[in-house]
Amino acid sequence: MPSLQRQLVTLEMLVEELADELGLLLAQVKPEISLHYLALLKQYLKSCKLLAYEADTHTEQGFSEIIINQGICTHLVSKKMLFVQNKLITYAIEYYDATSKLNDIRDIDFSEQADIRFDLLNVKAIKLKAQFRTVATAMSKPDYCMLQKGACLPDFDWGWDNL
DSSP: OHHHOOOOOHHHHHHHHHOOOOOHHHTTTSOOOHHHHHHHHHHHHHHHHHHHHTTHHHTTHHHHHHHHHTTSSTTOOOHHHHHHOEEEEEEEHHHHHHHHHHHHHEEEEOOOTTHHHHHHHHHHHHHHHHHHHHHHHHHHHHHHHHHHTTOOOHHHHHHHGEE
């Protein structure tokens, strides 16, 4: 099996794991991202970057035909969509990392420098959310919703209506 198809199968397995974990998160009273979900999302991004590297050897049409023929990861209809997805997931992961650090500072750190770090991380989180929103709103709503569902990004943070 060529490496591009292997990467697609790997992505599909990761999507299934992400969907299972997301289902557990949504069952909570107050949905919140878990460390396991974040680790899976990071692994998904790593696999997507490998897929993008493998896709460089294919034309846009050739890549699209492979996606259609495989019948998996159909939300990645083009190399451009793969690039956009990688960008959005990078913003989402960095946002989650920044908010995690914010929560740690708020809950644990009471030093003099904590307020400064808190303000800087808060600005970083707001900037990342704004960058995500800018890229997402540049897409059409159906394309974004298909990509969001395909990458298992939760509605409570990244749904079209929450942007």
